[in-house]
Amino acid sequence: MRLELRQITKRFGSFVANDAIDLVVEPGQIHALLGENGAGKSTLMNVLFGLYAADGGEILLDGQPVRFSGPGEAMAAGIGMVHQHFMLVPVFSVAENVAMGHEPAKALGLIDLPKSRALVKEISERFHFDVDPDAMVEDLPVGAQQRVEIIKALSRQAKILILDEPTAVLTPQETDELMAIMRQLKAAGTSIVFITHKLREVQAVADAITVIRLGKVVGSAAPTASQTELASLMVGRSVGLGVAKAPAEPGPKALEVSDLSLVEPSGLTSLDDVSFAVARGEILAVAGVQGNGQTELTQVLLGLRHPTAGSIRLDGRELAGLSVREVLDYGVGFVPEDRSKDGMVASFTIAENLVLDQVSAAPFSKAGALDIGAIADNASRQIEQFDVRTRGVDTPIGTLSGGNQQKVVLARELSRDLRLFIASQPTRGLDVGSIEFIHARIVEERDKGTPVVIVSTELDEVLALADRIAVMYRGRFTGIVPPDTPRDVLGLMMAGVPYEEALAEHKAHAATPGALAAGAAPAVPADPEEGARP
Amino acid sequence: MTTAAETPAVRAAANKPSDQPSRFRGALAKAFNGSVATSVLAVVVALVVGAILILAADRDVQRSAAYLFARPGDFFGAVWDAVAGAYSALFQGAVFNISSSYTVGQFFNPLWDTIAMSVPLIFAGLGLGIGFRAGLFNIGAQGQIVFGAILCGYIGFSWHLPVGLHLLLCLLGAVVGGAVWGFIPGFLKAKTGANEVIVTIMLNSVAGFFLGWLLTLAAFRKPGSNNPVSPAVDATARFPSFFGTAVNLGFVLAAAAAVGVWWLMERSTLGFRIRAVGANQDAARTAGMSVAASTVWVMVIAGALAGLAATSQLLASPEQQLNADIAGTFGFDAITVALLGRSRPLGTVLAGLLFGGLRAGGYLMQASTGTPIDVILVLQSVIVLLIAAPPLVKAIFRLPDPERRRQKESKRAKSGLAAEVAA
Numbered sequence: 001m002r003l004e005l006r007q008i009t010k011r012f013g014s015f016v017a018n019d020a021i022d023l024v025v026e027p028g029q030i031h032a033l034l035g036e037n038g039a040g041k042s043t044l045m046n047v048l049f050g051l052y053a054a055d056g057g058e059i060l061l062d063g064q065p066v067r068f069s070g071p072g073e074a075m076a077a078g079i080g081m082v083h084q085h086f087m088l089v090p091v092f093s094v095a096e097n098v099a100m101g102h103e104p105a106k107a108l109g110l111i112d113l114p115k116s117r118a119l120v121k122e123i124s125e126r127f128h129f130d131v132d133p134d135a136m137v138e139d140l141p142v143g144a145q146q147r148v149e150i151i152k153a154l155s156r157q158a159k160i161l162i163l164d165e166p167t168a169v170l171t172p173q174e175t176d177e178l179m180a181i182m183r184q185l186k187a188a189g190t191s192i193v194f195i196t197h198k199l200r201e202v203q204a205v206a207d208a209i210t211v212i213r214l215g216k217v218v219g220s221a222a223p224t225a226s227q228t229e230l231a232s233l234m235v236g237r238s239v240g241l242g243v244a245k246a247p248a249e250p251g252p253k254a255l256e257v258s259d260l261s262l263v264e265p266s267g268l269t270s271l272d273d274v275s276f277a278v279a280r281g282e283i284l285a286v287a288g289v290q291g292n293g294q295t296e297l298t299q300v301l302l303g304l305r306h307p308t309a310g311s312i313r314l315d316g317r318e319l320a321g322l323s324v325r326e327v328l329d330y331g332v333g334f335v336p337e338d339r340s341k342d343g344m345v346a347s348f349t350i351a352e353n354l355v356l357d358q359v360s361a362a363p364f365s366k367a368g369a370l371d372i373g374a375i376a377d378n379a380s381r382q383i384e385q386f387d388v389r390t391r392g393v394d395t396p397i398g399t400l401s402g403g404n405q406q407k408v409v410l411a412r413e414l415s416r417d418l419r420l421f422i423a424s425q426p427t428r429g430l431d432v433g434s435i436e437f438i439h440a441r442i443v444e445e446r447d448k449g450t451p452v453v454i455v456s457t458e459l460d461e462v463l464a465l466a467d468r469i470a471v472m473y474r475g476r477f478t479g480i481v482p483p484d485t486p487r488d489v490l491g492l493m494m495a496g497v498p499y500e501e502a503l504a505e506h507k508a509h510a511a512t513p514g515a516l517a518a519g520a521a522p523a524v525p526a527d528p529e530e531g532a533r534p
Numbered sequence: 535m536t537t538a539a540e541t542p543a544v545r546a547a548a549n550k551p552s553d554q555p556s557r558f559r560g561a562l563a564k565a566f567n568g569s570v571a572t573s574v575l576a577v578v579v580a581l582v583v584g585a586i587l588i589l590a591a592d593r594d595v596q597r598s599a600a601y602l603f604a605r606p607g608d609f610f611g612a613v614w615d616a617v618a619g620a621y622s623a624l625f626q627g628a629v630f631n632i633s634s635s636y637t638v639g640q641f642f643n644p645l646w647d648t649i650a651m652s653v654p655l656i657f658a659g660l661g662l663g664i665g666f667r668a669g670l671f672n673i674g675a676q677g678q679i680v681f682g683a684i685l686c687g688y689i690g691f692s693w694h695l696p697v698g699l700h701l702l703l704c705l706l707g708a709v710v711g712g713a714v715w716g717f718i719p720g721f722l723k724a725k726t727g728a729n730e731v732i733v734t735i736m737l738n739s740v741a742g743f744f745l746g747w748l749l750t751l752a753a754f755r756k757p758g759s760n761n762p763v764s765p766a767v768d769a770t771a772r773f774p775s776f777f778g779t780a781v782n783l784g785f786v787l788a789a790a791a792a793v794g795v796w797w798l799m800e801r802s803t804l805g806f807r808i809r810a811v812g813a814n815q816d817a818a819r820t821a822g823m824s825v826a827a828s829t830v831w832v833m834v835i836a837g838a839l840a841g842l843a844a845t846s847q848l849l850a851s852p853e854q855q856l857n858a859d860i861a862g863t864f865g866f867d868a869i870t871v872a873l874l875g876r877s878r879p880l881g882t883v884l885a886g887l888l889f890g891g892l893r894a895g896g897y898l899m900q901a902s903t904g905t906p907i908d909v910i911l912v913l914q915s916v917i918v919l920l921i922a923a924p925p926l927v928k929a930i931f932r933l934p935d936p937e938r939r940r941q942k943e944s945k946r947a948k949s950g951l952a953a954e955v956a957a
C-alpha cells in the first residue's frame with residue numbers, strides 16, 4: 001500500500017507541531033522519519049493514526065484520500081502502529097492481547113481464543129518471532145513484548161506499520177533482532193514508517209529517509225548518506241540565541257564525579273561509568289538526545305536515586321548515598337527537567353512554591369511553625385527580582401504561564417548561596433524572552449563562582465551556555481569537548497561516535513562541501529522561525 | 535526532548551495503561567476537595583430525596599392518593615402534613631423543642647444533644663480530613679476509635695486516680711491507642727507501599743474482634759456480669775458537663791482540635807509538607823521532603839484524633855462502659871463528615887454538627903411522626919453520593935461546569951472545522 005501525506009499541518013494553540021509536511025511511503029519500503037525529540041515526528045504519526053485531527057492537509061492511501069476519526073478506522077484501513085510505550089495488558093496472555101479490540105467470536109459472543117492462538121502462532125512462525133501465544137505478557141522481555149505489538153498490528157492485516165521509536169527500550173541485541181524482523185516484513189510487502197533519532201539504525205535498515213526539524217521537513221536523504229550529513233540535517237544550523245557571556249574564569253575543581261554507574265531494576269544500565277569534574281565559575285553543559293541517561297544523572301546527583309557504584313564529591317564531601325534533603329542543605333540548587341511534575345506544586349501559591357524546599361529552615365519557619373510574614377516578604381522580593389508576572393504572591397502557581405512558573409522555580413533555587421547549581425532543560429517550552437532571561441541568570445550564577453551543570457537536549461541552549469560540553473550517549477559520556485565544537489560533530493557524538501572520529505569526518509566533509517545532504521539544499525538554511533519556538 | 539506540543543500526545547499514548555489508579559485517586563481527591571456549593575447543594579438534594587421517601591412511607595399520603603382525583607386537596611394536605619411534620623420533628627429533635635419548654639436550658643436540650651452527638655464525628659472527621667488532603671484514603675477511623683476506646687476505657691475503669699489526672703491519662707490513652715492503630719497502616723504504606731485503603735479496612739475488623747475478645751477476659755469484664763461489658767469508668771475520669779446538659783468538655787476539646795488541625799495544616803512546616811506530598815508527591819520528593827515520613831505522620835495524627843472520638847462516648851456522664859459496640863458507626867459516618875466538610879477543619883465541624891443533628895433529631899422524628907429513622911441513613915447516603923459526583927449536582931442545578939464547557943467548546947470547534955473541510 002502506498003501512503004502519501006500532503007501538507008499535513010497540526011497546531012497546538014499557537015505552536016505549530018507539524019507545518020505542511022509532505023511524506024510518501026512506497027509499498028514495501030522502510031521509510032525512516034528522522035528528527036530530534038520534539039521535532040514533530042510522533043505528532044505526525046498520531047495524526048496519521050487518527051489520534052489527532054489535522055488542522056490542514058490530507059492523507060492518501062493508494063491515491064484515495066482518507067480521513068480517520070480514531071485509531072479503529074486507521075487500523076481498519078490497514079495502518080498499524082507500535083507505540084513507544086506498549087499498549088498491552090500485562091496480565092493477559094499474548095493471544096488475549098492480540099485478540100483484544102476485535103476478538104474473534106463464536107456463537108453467543110464467546111471469544112474464540114483458539115482461533116486467536118492459532119493466528120499468533122501462524123504469524124509468529126511466518127516471521128520467526130518465537131512468541132508463545134499462551135505466555136503472559138508481563139513475563140516476556142521487552143523485545144518480545146514489542147513483537148507481540150507487531151503481531152497485533154499484523155493480525156489486523158496492517159499493510160503499513162508505524163514503529164514509534166521502537167529501539168528506545170531495547171538492548172542492542174534486541175535492536176538487531178528488530179532490524180531483522182523489519183527486513184522480513186518489508187520482504188513480505190509491508191511498508192514501514194520507522195520513527196527514530198538514531199542515525200546508525202537509520203543507515204542499517206532504511207530505504208528512504210525524511211528528516212524533520214521543528215515541525216518541518218528539512219530534507220530527505222538516501223540511506224547511503226553519511227552520518228555527518230544526517231546529523232547536520234537533524235540538528236540544523238545555529239540561530240545564535242545570544243547570551244552576552246564573558247569567558248569563564250574557572251576556579252578550583254568543586255564537583256568531582258568518578259566512575260558513576262546506575263543499574264535499573266530491569267538490569268538495563270542507565271549510567272555507565274560516568275566521570276567528570278566541574279570547576280567553580282564554570283558551566284558544564286550535558287548534551288545528548290533525551291533518554292541517554294541525563295535524567296538519571298541529575299537524579300543521582302540530587303540523591304533522588306542512589307548510584308550502583310562511583311562517587312560524587314562536592315567541595316570534598318561525598319554526596320553519593322545522602323538523602324535529597326541533605327544534598328539540598330549542603331548547598332545544591334536543582335531545577336528539574338519536568339517543571340510541573342517535579343518542580344512545583346500547582347495548587348500551592350507562588351509564595352509557598354518559592355519556599356518549597358527551604359520551608360523547614362530559618363527564616364521561613366521557627367520550631368516547626370511557618371513564618372507567614374517572612375514567606376510573603378521573600379515572595380515579593382523574588383517576584384520583583386525575577387520579573388514574575390503575576391497578580392500577587394498568593395496566586396496559585398498553576399495559573400501562571402510556563403515562563404513565569406520556571407522563573408519561580410529558578411528564583412527559589414538561586415535565592416540562596418549554592419555550592420553547585422544543576423538545571424535540567426531550564427528553558428523547555430518557554431518563549432524567547434523568558435529563555436534569554438533565564439540564560440542570563442544562569443550565567444550570572446556562574447560569574448558568582450558557582451559551578452553549574454546544565455542538562456539540555458537543545459543544542460542551541462548547550463552552545464549558548466556551555467563553557468565545556470559533555471555529550472551523553474547510552475549512559476556514557478562520549479566525550480567532553482570545548483564549546484566551539486561544530487554542531488555536526490556534536491550531532492555525531494550524540495549518536496555515539498567518539499570525538500576524534502567525529503572530528504575527522506567533519507573535516508573530511510568540510511573539505512568537500514558539495515557532498516552535503518543528498519536531497520536537501522545546502523544543509524538547512526537558518527530558519528527565521530527557529531528562535532520563536534515556544 | 536519533548537516540546538510543549540508533543541507532550542499531550544506522548545502522555546496520552548504513554549500513560550494510558552498506568553493511568554487507571556491515578557485517575558481513581560484523582561476522582562477521590564476531587565471529591566474530598568469539592569466546593570462549598572457542592573456540599574450545600576448536596577444537602578438540599580438529600581432533603582428533597584428524603585421528603586419523597588417520607589411521603590412513600592406515610593399512611594395518610596397513601597390513603598389519600600387512592601382518591602387523589604376525587605379530592606386532591608386531601609392528598610396535598612397529607613403530603614404537606616407528612617413532610618412538614620417529619621422535618622419539623624427532625625428540627626425540633628435537633629435544635630430546639632417548641633412544645634416542652636420550661637427553661638431556656640431545656641428549650642435548647644435537643645441542641646445540646648446534637649452537639650454531644652457531633653463530637654465523635656468531628657474528632658474522627660478531622661483526622662480523616664488530614665489524610666484526604668495528604669492523598670491518603672484512610673478508611674480506618676473505626677478501628678482507631680476502637681483502639682482509643684480500649685486504652686481509654688481500661689485506664690478509666692481499672693486505674694483509680696484523682697480527678698483531673700485520671701481524665702488526663704484517659705485522654706492520653708485514647709490518643710495513644712488511636713495513634714498506634716493509625717501508625718500500622720501508615721508504616722506499612724511508607725515501607726512497603728501497602729494500599730492504605732485495604733489495610734485500614736482490614737484493621738477495622740481486627741480491632742473490632744480484638745475488643746470482643748478482650749471483653750471475655752476477667753480484667754475487662756464487669757464483676758458479676760455475664761455480659762461482655764466492662765466496669766463503668768470511674769467518676770474521676772469523666773468529662774465535666776456544662777450546666778447539667780449533654781454538652782461536656784468533649785465538645786470544647788473537639789473545637790480546640792479543629793483549631794489545632796487548622797494550625798497544623800496551614801501554619802506548621804509539617805502541615806506544609808503534608809499538603810505538598812498530597813498535592814504533588816514528585817515535587818515534594820524533589821524538594822527534599824520525605825513522602826514516607828509524611829505518610830506515617832498523617833496516619834498517626836489521624837489515628838490519635840479518631841482515638842479521641844472514643845472519649846466522648848466513654849467519658850461522658852452518666853456512667854459509661856466499654857462494650858463491643860462502643861464505636862458504633864462513627865468511624866464510617868466520619869468519612870461522610872470529612873467529605874461534606876471538604877476535609878477542612880471548619881467544614882468538618884459544621885458537617886459534624888449537621889450529622890449530629892440528624893442523629894439526634896431522627897429519634898424524635900420516628901417517635902412523633904412514625905417516619906422510619908432509616909430516612910436519616912438515606913439522607914446521609916445521598917449526600918455522599920452527590921459529593922462523590924460533583925458533576926451530578928451541577929447537572930441537577932444546571933451550574934456551569936468549567937471543565938465540561940471547555941470540552942464542549944473544543945468539540946464544537948472541531949466539528950466546525952470538519953464541516954469546513956467537508957464543504
